[in-house]
Amino acid sequence: QKEVEQNSGPLSVPEGAIASLNCTYSDRGSQSFFWYRQYSGKSPELIMSIYSNGDKEDGRFTAQLNKASQYVSLLIRDSQPSDSATYLCAVNNFNKFYFGSGTKLNVKP
């Protein structure tokens, strides 16, 4: 069983729609949760970090954490073609980071 699981996609949404990206993790002791965006040929860029249950909003992005269900999600409102990228979920446990394999998002104009 992988530490962090993501649907590889691709997830296709029309421009202006809400994109919903999901991630599950296996270790209940995980403490910190992150979403990264990676454009093709580039390194990952941190979008959101979340540490406690509930929602955290930053502009068009909302991260949701449910520790009981071991589930993290990222919502992107008003999706733009420039949001097309691979989104990586990362989980931290005692200075050990685990990355999911990423979900490819395509936002169609």
Place this chain on the structure above:
Amino acid sequence: GAVVSQHPSRVICKSGTSVKIECRSLDFQATTMFWYRQFPKQSLMLMATSNEGSKATYEQGVEKDKFLINHASLTLSTLTVTSAHPEDSSFYICSARFPGLAGGSNEQFFGPGTRLTVL
């Protein structure tokens, strides 16, 4: 966010040579840095965790004598690929753990990556 630089961004070398990649945290001190490798259309693979002033911790299957890591200061870690071969061609990315204001942050910031091509 915090800034991490990586140099060089691209390197082409002959088989059998050694290549050194530098990773620097520009506006913060990083006690912990990480080295990843990524093959085309694949996910990040953690190679090693580098702690300032101590030996790096390598992931299973990563040869420590081939991938030499030195974390000599709080802002610099280096990865040396020794006796490189074509199968070592990949995208190498470093990251640094950002300590935050009270030292409790676990955020990682990535360098821009180094694309290594071994002929």
